[in-house]
Amino acid sequence: MTPDSFPRPEEQQSETLHEEAVPVNSVDPADERAEVDPSLFEEESGEPPFARAVRTTPLHLETAAESRTNLWTAWNGYTVPQIFTDLGDEYRALRGAAALMDLSPLVKYRISGRDALAYLERLCAVPVGSLEVDRLRHVIFCEGSGMVLGDGLLFRLAADDYRLVTEETHLAWLIDSAEGFRVRVEDVSATLAVLALQGPLSAFLLAELGCDDIETLDPFAARWISIGGMPVYASRSGATGDLGYELWCDAEDAPHVWRTLLGKGATFGLRPAGFALRELARLEAGHPRAGVDYLSAFAAIDPADALPPAAIWPGFTIAPSKGLFNGGSALRAMHGTEPARRLVRLAVGGLEPARFASVSLNGEPAGLATTTGFSPALGANIALAVLANGAVGAAGLSVLAERREGLSVVETRLPAQVLLGPAFSHRRRLAVPAGLRP
Amino acid sequence: MSRSGNTFDAIVIGAGHNGLVAAARLTRAGRRVLVLEARDAAGGASATSEIVPGYAAPAIAHLVDAFPKRIERALKLARHGLRYAARDIPSVALDPDGGHVLLPRNRREFSRFAKRLPRDAEAYRDYADELHTQAALIAPLLGDMPPDLREPEALRKFFRRLIWRGEISGGSALQNLMRRLPESIGDRLDADFESPLLKGAIAFDATLGGAEGPYAPGTSFRAVWREALRTQGQGLRQIAGGPGALIQVLIEIVSAGGGELRLNAAVARVFIENGVAAGIELLDGTLLRAPLVLSAINPRVTLLELAGAQCVETHQALELSRAPRPGTTAKLNLALERAPLFTGLAAELHGARLLIAPSLQEVDEAAAACNEGRLTSAPVLELHMPSVADPALAPEGHHILSVIVHSAPHEVEGGWPMQREGFVQKVVRRIASFAPGIEEAMIAGEILTPPDIELKYGLAGGDWHQGDLRLDRLLAFRPAPGFGRYETPLAGLYLCGAGSHPGGGVTGLPGWIAAGAAIDKMEAGR
Numbered sequence: 001m002t003p004d005s006f007p008r009p010e011e012q013q014s015e016t017l018h019e020e021a022v023p024v025n026s027v028d029p030a031d032e033r034a035e036v037d038p039s040l041f042e043e044e045s046g047e048p049p050f051a052r053a054v055r056t057t058p059l060h061l062e063t064a065a066e067s068r069t070n071l072w073t074a075w076n077g078y079t080v081p082q083i084f085t086d087l088g089d090e091y092r093a094l095r096g097a098a099a100l101m102d103l104s105p106l107v108k109y110r111i112s113g114r115d116a117l118a119y120l121e122r123l124c125a126v127p128v129g130s131l132e133v134d135r136l137r138h139v140i141f142c143e144g145s146g147m148v149l150g151d152g153l154l155f156r157l158a159a160d161d162y163r164l165v166t167e168e169t170h171l172a173w174l175i176d177s178a179e180g181f182r183v184r185v186e187d188v189s190a191t192l193a194v195l196a197l198q199g200p201l202s203a204f205l206l207a208e209l210g211c212d213d214i215e216t217l218d219p220f221a222a223r224w225i226s227i228g229g230m231p232v233y234a235s236r237s238g239a240t241g242d243l244g245y246e247l248w249c250d251a252e253d254a255p256h257v258w259r260t261l262l263g264k265g266a267t268f269g270l271r272p273a274g275f276a277l278r279e280l281a282r283l284e285a286g287h288p289r290a291g292v293d294y295l296s297a298f299a300a301i302d303p304a305d306a307l308p309p310a311a312i313w314p315g316f317t318i319a320p321s322k323g324l325f326n327g328g329s330a331l332r333a334m335h336g337t338e339p340a341r342r343l344v345r346l347a348v349g350g351l352e353p354a355r356f357a358s359v360s361l362n363g364e365p366a367g368l369a370t371t372t373g374f375s376p377a378l379g380a381n382i383a384l385a386v387l388a389n390g391a392v393g394a395a396g397l398s399v400l401a402e403r404r405e406g407l408s409v410v411e412t413r414l415p416a417q418v419l420l421g422p423a424f425s426h427r428r429r430l431a432v433p434a435g436l437r438p
Numbered sequence: 439m440s441r442s443g444n445t446f447d448a449i450v451i452g453a454g455h456n457g458l459v460a461a462a463r464l465t466r467a468g469r470r471v472l473v474l475e476a477r478d479a480a481g482g483a484s485a486t487s488e489i490v491p492g493y494a495a496p497a498i499a500h501l502v503d504a505f506p507k508r509i510e511r512a513l514k515l516a517r518h519g520l521r522y523a524a525r526d527i528p529s530v531a532l533d534p535d536g537g538h539v540l541l542p543r544n545r546r547e548f549s550r551f552a553k554r555l556p557r558d559a560e561a562y563r564d565y566a567d568e569l570h571t572q573a574a575l576i577a578p579l580l581g582d583m584p585p586d587l588r589e590p591e592a593l594r595k596f597f598r599r600l601i602w603r604g605e606i607s608g609g610s611a612l613q614n615l616m617r618r619l620p621e622s623i624g625d626r627l628d629a630d631f632e633s634p635l636l637k638g639a640i641a642f643d644a645t646l647g648g649a650e651g652p653y654a655p656g657t658s659f660r661a662v663w664r665e666a667l668r669t670q671g672q673g674l675r676q677i678a679g680g681p682g683a684l685i686q687v688l689i690e691i692v693s694a695g696g697g698e699l700r701l702n703a704a705v706a707r708v709f710i711e712n713g714v715a716a717g718i719e720l721l722d723g724t725l726l727r728a729p730l731v732l733s734a735i736n737p738r739v740t741l742l743e744l745a746g747a748q749c750v751e752t753h754q755a756l757e758l759s760r761a762p763r764p765g766t767t768a769k770l771n772l773a774l775e776r777a778p779l780f781t782g783l784a785a786e787l788h789g790a791r792l793l794i795a796p797s798l799q800e801v802d803e804a805a806a807a808c809n810e811g812r813l814t815s816a817p818v819l820e821l822h823m824p825s826v827a828d829p830a831l832a833p834e835g836h837h838i839l840s841v842i843v844h845s846a847p848h849e850v851e852g853g854w855p856m857q858r859e860g861f862v863q864k865v866v867r868r869i870a871s872f873a874p875g876i877e878e879a880m881i882a883g884e885i886l887t888p889p890d891i892e893l894k895y896g897l898a899g900g901d902w903h904q905g906d907l908r909l910d911r912l913l914a915f916r917p918a919p920g921f922g923r924y925e926t927p928l929a930g931l932y933l934c935g936a937g938s939h940p941g942g943g944v945t946g947l948p949g950w951i952a953a954g955a956a957i958d959k960m961e962a963g964r
């Protein structure tokens with residue numbers, strides 16, 4: 001032992017103290033009166049880290065009261081109604097009058113601070129600098145490889161205050177990206193409820209509820225209104241291909257807003273609609289959904305499943321004003337090369353709903369349908385599908401469809417065709433002023 | 439372009455030797471260069487400082503072994519006054535019992551070595567042979583810009599050349615190299631050698647300047663890397679007048695070429711205009727313009743603090759900010775009133791590089807202690823007495839002992855203010871066990887802990903390499919993937935310090951290659 005390592009007096013002391021303490025706590029197995037430490041058998045508190053919580057939205061009691069089918073589904077960990085009454089009825093309400101949907105499970109981030117704009121400009125692959133207060137736009141964000149991580153709606157609430165709404169969670173990436181910026185990123189999903197009021201009568205219904213001048217609200221603009229005395233931030237947005245509004249309000253206020261809207265609207269044909277209709281409507285409107293129609297680059301275990309923005313949104317180009325942004329250098333290097341696969345809209349023959357997944361070109365595998373459904377608007381099966389680039393313009397696409405007849409399954413090959421536009425898109429969606437009558 | 443007082447062709451941040459080499463190359467290419475240095479003296483870790491008046495010591499780095507002849511020639515360093523006080527300096531592993539071992543440089547020395555360590559002679563020869571072969575394989579990679587990872591053709595060429603070199607140096611050379619990649623030097627030495635002294639010395643060399651101990655994976659390859667870096671240079675040398683003399687020569691070349699050096703000019707940020715680097719702003723707010731900015735300081739500081747996070751993509755910022763462990767080397771400079779007497783050391787070896795790392799175990803323990811923030815009672819050291827070959831550094835008969843302390847924690851239990859004294863004691867006591875009576879000969883000393891090195895000489899974290907030489911941080915991955923070619927995502931901003939390929943040491947290579955890359959790029963852009 002070197003002189004340095006002799007224990008100092010106080011250390012020695014504490015050691016003896018410790019030794020005395022040992023017998024008190026320990027169990028002597030020879031002693032029959034020895035007690036077993038009761039804490040060993042106490043029930044474990046807390047949840048295992050892999051447990052998934054089942055969450056309900058702020059509107060759960062309202063939607064539960066309206067449900068006639070007891071059909072529920074999971075969305076982002078929340079329980080939401082799949083169908084309230086009947087998908088056909090809900091669809092007719094949406095296209096003929098208006099539908100009310102609970103979109104609260106959407107992921108909502110508040111991004112604020114002096115560098116919020118610089119931060120978002122680097123985060124997003126589209127220009128955001130020109131976004132004015134009380135406006136919103138669709139944004140896409142990529143990983144360093146240029147592959148899409150997610151997309152969403154970006155609202156500018158105030159000069160240095162933004163809201164990003166996405167389908168999937170991205171908090172880790174948003175926080176990682178905040179390094180070096182004076183910016184605050186918060187997940188406000190739990191405190192912010194979202195109601196979608198969509199359909200030809202949606203502006204009319206808001207006007208009926210006393211929202212004056214609602215028709216003057218531009219597409220992709222937002223303003224504060226009051227519904228049933230509750231402050232609601234209304235944006236003219238939605239993914240149904242029709243006129244519509246999304247209503248953002250405090251979680252506590254949401255049930256009252258919901259009741260007020262249904263109370264007033266029911267006589268005009270407003271119906272609550274579930275997740276199944278949301279999916280059908282966005283499929284008709286041709287909007288891809290993250291995690292379903294494309295995978296976030298981080299989730300794509302097979303790198304071929306990750307797609308660059310132009311493969312998902314054909315109109316995507318890098319704006320000339322865009323400086324450095326995440327994925328930018330990779331995307332610029334890719335410039336001019338066609339993506340290997342593309343997301344397209346398909347129309348499939350056959351007059352009744354069919355189930356299908358794989359898409360072939362002249363019998364050879366050419367891709368996969370990621371969302372399918374029967375579009376009443378088009379009177380055909382439609383799908384979003386990821387196809388090999390070469391198959392996109394080709395003739396001779398088909399899908400192998402399954403149809404149930406009684407207890408048997410019939411497989412038929414149905415011709416498929418790439419649609420150039422969405423299956424449903426109404427002029428009303430972008431009309432200014434918004435129509436107050438269908 | 440206007441040549442007003444605040445506009446230059448290029449600005450170099452940091453007047454360490456790499457910054458000055460870059461500036462000298464730019465000047466030679468006809469560029470009007472401004473070099474900005476935060477401290478009141480140039481040199482960074484290559485400096486000569488007075489311990490007390492009359493006693494000049496190599497402040498931090500003390501010997502050079504990888505400074506290439508081609509840089510020396512191209513910049514005409516000798517004509518501007520660069521002199522060496524000693525060349526081909528031997529390395530000696532000091533033995534507590536006086537049976538010191540000279541690491542052989544030639545056949546004659548080898549036969550003496552074989553007599554001293556008969557059982558290890560064969561193994562050492564094999565080790566040295568393999569080291570040379572492998573070093574020769576990778577050496578060409580060190581003097582040049584790493585291949586562009588995004589260009590498949592460049593990569594293909596790179597690997598083809600590597601394989602070809604492997605083929606001509608005997609079929610198994612490349613295979614052996616692959617085997618060495620993940621190996622630890624400790625395991626390797628335990629398998630092949632017996633002498634603790636020899637094992638200690640080899641392990642010391644393989645791990646010096648890094649935080650990992652000798653049993654860490656990858657340390658075996660570090661020995662190869664170091665050897666390969668040495669092949670760039672001209673053997674272990676001592677600069678007359680200390681490393682500061684090299685700096686003086688470089689400054690002279692820069693100013694002779696119309697360049698300018700400003701001291702006490704700390705750069706606060708890179709000035710960006712229209713999305714490209716357009717100059718810098720000093721701490722005092724002065725704006726200086728240049729279309730080309732080269733930074734010889736730490737890459738993370740350069741990009742995330744000076745340029746700002748909006749200049750790099752998230753994945754790059756993450757790579758850069760995954761801060762490597764801070765420096766783990768300390769320096770002790772002693773002024774002695776007489777030559778120390780190392781028991782059993784031949785007089786002609788007093789100017790040698792002396793290693794106090796008597797066993798692998800001690801090297802390992804020192805690293806373990808360092809990782810836990812403790813001071814080991816048996817520090818492992820590299821000693822050099824520059825005044826033997828360069829008597830002008832101290833009054834007649836007096837000496838300078840320059841000591842590198844390997845594995846000194848950046849943060850120590852109890853804090854450095856509390857531990858400094860004890861630390862010096864430990865180091866001196868350790869030296870005294872090889873050179874009894876040295877305490878009595880000490881008339882002054884200077885201790886530089888890793889935080890001191892950071893504070894006084896401007897090395898971020900006090901790090902030898904501006905970011906550890908880990909396997910995943912070499913070549914095109916140095917300082918981080920995507921930054922291997924000195925360019926940054928901000929057009930006009932280049933990295934040119936030890937944080938870039940091929941890394942730390944007084945080599946001039948990062949500065950030289952980076953300046954070349956910047957000049958090529960500008961010329962291509964015309």
Ligand SMILES: Cc1cc2nc3c(=O)[nH]c(=O)nc-3n(C[C@H](O)[C@H](O)[C@H](O)COP(=O)(O)OP(=O)(O)OC[C@H]3O[C@@H](n4cnc5c(N)ncnc54)[C@H](O)[C@@H]3O)c2cc1C
Pocket residue numbers: 451452453454455456457474475476477480481482483484498499500501502503703704705706734735765767768769842891895896897898900901902903904934935936937941942943944945
């Ligand atoms: C203890 C120790 C011993 C070593 N021994 C040896 C050895 O014997 N042989 C060897 O070859 N290598 C040795 N090294 C390594 C070698 O010293 C370094 O790798 C090398 O000096 C790095 O040179 P550089 O020019 O890249 O950076 P530096 O020498 O670190 O120069 C950077 C310069 O930039 C300045 N600066 C920092 N921030 C700013 C700012 N914001 N604005 C303006 N200027 C700024 C600093 O003040 C400094 O002068 C040793 C390192 C250590 C820590």
